[in-house]
Amino acid sequence: MLKIALPARRPFNFPSVVNSHGWRQLAPFHFENDVLSYVDHLSTKRVVEYRITAASAGVQVETEKLNKSEQREVTDKITWMFGLDMDFTNFHAASRLEPKLARAKKQALGRVLRSPTLFEDVVKTIFTTNTLWAVTKNMSRKLVDEFGIALSEKNARSPLSALENNKSFPTPEAIAASTPDFIKEKIRVGYRAPAIYDLAFRIASGKYDLEALKTSSLPTLELRKELMTIKGVGPYAPANLLMILGRHDFIPIDSYALKMVSHEWYKGKPITAREVERRFEKWGAYKGLAFWFWDWKYNG
DNA sequence: GGTAGACCTGGACGC
DNA sequence: GCGTCCAGGTCTACC
Numbered sequence: 155m156l157k158i159a160l161p162a163r164r165p166f167n168f169p170s171v172v173n174s175h176g177w178r179q180l181a182p183f184h185f186e187n188d189v190l191s192y193v194d195h196l197s198t199k200r201v202v203e204y205r206i207t208a209a210s211a212g213v214q215v216e217t218e219k220l221n222k223s224e225q226r227e228v229t230d231k232i233t234w235m236f237g238l239d240m241d242f243t244n245f246h247a248a249s250r251l252e253p254k255l256a257r258a259k260k261q262a263l264g265r266v267l268r269s270p271t272l273f274e275d276v277v278k279t280i281f282t283t284n285t286l287w288a289v290t291k292n293m294s295r296k297l298v299d300e301f302g303i304a305l306s307e308k309n310a311r312s313p314l315s316a317l318e319n320n321k322s323f324p325t326p327e328a329i330a331a332s333t334p335d336f337i338k339e340k341i342r343v344g345y346r347a348p349a350i351y352d353l354a355f356r357i358a359s360g361k362y363d364l365e366a367l368k369t370s371s372l373p374t375l376e377l378r379k380e381l382m383t384i385k386g387v388g389p390y391a392p393a394n395l396l397m398i399l400g401r402h403d404f405i406p407i408d409s410y411a412l413k414m415v416s417h418e419w420y421k422g423k424p425i426t427a428r429e430v431e432r433r434f435e436k437w438g439a440y441k442g443l444a445f446w447f448w449d450w451k452y453n454g
Numbered sequence: 455g456g457t458a459g460a461c462c463t464g465g466a467c468g469c
Numbered sequence: 470g471c472g473t474c475c476a477g478g479t480c481t482a483c484c
Contacts, residue, residue, distance in 0.1 A: 284479070344462020345463095
């Protein structure tokens with residue numbers, strides 16, 4: 155067994171990242187007893203499981219024995235997934251005088267849990283649209299079960315594995331080798347199937363470098379436009395993806411957002427996206443963060 | 455640029 | 470059981 159300790163820029167809080175949104179509940183993530191598990195497909199074709207826990211200065215990753223290049227890959231991926239090197243000093247300073255965000259620095263709020271690839275995050279974001287969370291979980295589970303690659307039998311049997319179905323998130327190539335009709339019928343993603351297939355196909359065929367957006371220097375507005383060129387990504391989805399990419403100047407306004415803001419300031423009456431924008435306008439470059447980590451009085 | 459309506463799914467609810 | 474509604478939206482046609 156291999157243990158890798160990875161330091162984080164302070165302040166850092168493991169539970170705050172894991173609980174930042176629902177990704178921990180979507181395959182191939184699994185969260186239980188303070189351990190975040192994830193099955194990953196390395197570039198060397200090996201499929202390994204990470205068991206990630208809180209450590210004094212960051213996180214600790216337990217996995218099987220890896221060579222040096224694999225260790226570097228795992229280090230890079232976990233650093234990205236947890237945003238270990240991200241700096242939220244300015245957001246924490248701005249939050250200090252807002253009672254609804256005063257806990258931000260103490261709880262190290264700001265980071266959101268990411269998947270190793272933007273491809274996985276885009277697919278899962280599309281799975282969250284216009285459906286129930288339980289259905290989103292089903293879609294993710296089925297996609298992993300159908301197209302993912304299993305841990306080797308030896309590793310799946312080891313006490314390290316906490317998962318029922320030990321498969322990695324599928325590569326674009328694996329999905330592109332299928333068809334939209336098969337994806338629709340087998341994964342039960344409905345009208346989202348052509349969008350998932352199209353994205354996978356464009357990446358697999360080398361026509362589109364989605365992962366390059368992780369390090370893009372485009373202004374946020376341009377980056378948003380770029381994300382909206384992806385089928386199935388409308389006005390809501392890019393705001394969610396921009397948060398994942400560390401851009402916080404857009405609010406993911408969905409039915410949940412409208413409900414929260416309505417109960418916070420409008421006595422539960424129906425409102426539009428304009429009211430949500432207006433309430434968080436003053437947070438400027440941090441309005442996505444302010445919205446995301448707001449201590450809502452309504453919790454329904 | 456704003457808006458209406460169709461679109462998959464599956465859990466919740468009322469009958 | 471069965472029908473209807475709705476949920477962490479998107480897309481297209483139309484005005």
